[in-house]
Structure formats: C-alpha cells, structure tokens
Amino acid sequence: MADTGRQAHWENVYATKGENQVSWFQQTPAPSLELIELVGAAGSSAIIDIGGGASRLADCLVAKGYEDVTVLDLSAAALAAARARMGDKAGRVTWIAADVTAWEPSQSYDVWHDRAAFHFLTDPTDQAAYVVRLSRALRLGGHAIIGTFASDGPERCSGLVVSRYDANSLAATLGQGFELIDSRRHEHTTPWGATQKFQFSTFRRQPD
Numbered sequence: 349m350a351d352t353g354r355q356a357h358w359e360n361v362y363a364t365k366g367e368n369q370v371s372w373f374q375q376t377p378a379p380s381l382e383l384i385e386l387v388g389a390a391g392s393s394a395i396i397d398i399g400g401g402a403s404r405l406a407d408c409l410v411a412k413g414y415e416d417v418t419v420l421d422l423s424a425a426a427l428a429a430a431r432a433r434m435g436d437k438a439g440r441v442t443w444i445a446a447d448v449t450a451w452e453p454s455q456s457y458d459v460w461h462d463r464a465a466f467h468f469l470t471d472p473t474d475q476a477a478y479v480v481r482l483s484r485a486l487r488l489g490g491h492a493i494i495g496t497f498a499s500d501g502p503e504r505c506s507g508l509v510v511s512r513y514d515a516n517s518l519a520a521t522l523g524q525g526f527e528l529i530d531s532r533r534h535e536h537t538t539p540w541g542a543t544q545k546f547q548f549s550t551f552r553r554q555p556d
C-alpha cells in the first residue's frame with residue numbers, strides 16, 4: 349500500500365471507531381508489560397511503542413514509573429485519542445506522528461516495542477525500511493519486542509492483508525543484527541469474543 353493510502357486508512361479507522369470497537373483493543377496490554385519487564389527495563393530506560401495507536405500501553409508504562417516513553421504512529425487521530433485519555437499524564441510521553449518506514453530517529457532507545465504494526469508491512473521494501481529504522485534507533489544491547497499475528501493467525505486485520513510470522517521467520521526478516529532471546533504465543537480475545545493467535549518475539553540488538 350502506498351504511504352498516503354496507508355495513512356488515510358488508519359486516520360479513517362481512528363476517526364470513525366471507538367477504542368473498543370477495534371479488534372486489537374486491550375484493556376490492559378499484559379503480554380507487552382510482562383515482556384518489557386523481562387528485558388530488565390529500568391525507570392529511566394527509553395522505551396518506544398511503534399504503531400502504538402491509541403493503545404493503553406503508554407498509560408500503563410507511565411503508571412509504573414517509566415520516565416522516558418515515546419509513542420510513534422502513522423495516525424495523528426490515534427495519538428490524539430491516547431493523549432485525551434491520559435489527560436495531564438500525556439505530557440510525560442513523547443508523541444511522534446510518522447510512518448515508521450520513513451522516520452528518522454533523533455535519539456536511541458533501550459526498548460523497541462511493536463504490537464501489530466510490523467505485520468502490516470507486506471512489501472519487502474517496507475520491511476527492509478523498518479529494519480533500517482530499528483537498527484538506527486535501538487542501541488546495541490537494547491531489546492526489540494515485536495508482536496505479530498502468528499503463522500496460524502488471521503490473514504487480515506482492519507481489512508488489510510498482513511504478513512504472519514513465527515519466531516524463526518521474524519528473526520530471518522530482521523537479519524543477523526538481532527539475536528532472538530525469547531518467543532511465545534499469545535491468544536488475544538477481541539472485544540466481540542473472537543480469538544486471534546499472536547506471536548511475541550524478543551530480540552537483543554548486536555553488532556551486524
């Protein structure tokens with residue numbers, strides 16, 4: 349999908365649907381919080397949520413005392429919804445409206461988190477651009493936690509075709525700069541009771 353089509357798609361989703369009218373809604377992003385703790389993130393760790401949308405992960409991280417939290421998303425409407433929900437606490441988060449495949453990071457991060465954004469990049473050129481940004485943004489020794497639909501998960505989300513992964517195929521897509529250190533499957537229940545199979549893989553950034 350072209351960049352403009354991609355952005356228009358997501359702006360329309362967030363402009364027309366409430367928080368719990370989207371399949372990916374989670375009241376509490378428990379698997380992500382568990383994995384961020386597992387990689388040893390400290391209160392001062394720089395954490396970025398890629399394609400964070402209107403997720404409650406930022407709220408939870410701020411509530412847990414994480415002081416350097418960034419949310420990046422293609423949709424300004426999604427970020428506005430998250431900011432409005434967080435009220436005064438939104439000021440403790442850095443908000444970036446950008447397409448991750450074209451973004452130029454201006455700082456380095458200890459933790460890169462992505463739940464259900466990378467899998468929308470089905471074109472190898474976009475996937476490679478994502479990995480370039482990941483490599484630039486994540487410090488050596490930092491961790492990338494990437495959740496996608498599992499290889500036996502749904503083929504589409506939000507009307508768009510996705511790329512599905514297991515830990516090995518995701519590791520192969522990221523390339524040799526990322527050591528796989530953990531992988532687990534997760535069954536997400538949508539607000540209307542359907543089950544979606546996800547995989548969450550954690551990688552440590554190492555020299556290429």
Ligand SMILES: C[S@@+](CC[C@H](N)C(=O)[O-])C[C@H]1O[C@@H](n2cnc3c(N)ncnc32)[C@H](O)[C@@H]1O
Nearest residue numbers: 358372399400401403421422447448463464465
């Ligand atoms: C299925 S939603 C998941 C949102 C959030 N991570 C969560 O778990 O609730 C996918 C998100 O990825 C964002 N997204 C899709 N493609 C993107 C891109 N190329 N760059 C940045 N964000 C993107 C969308 O705007 C949307 O918010």
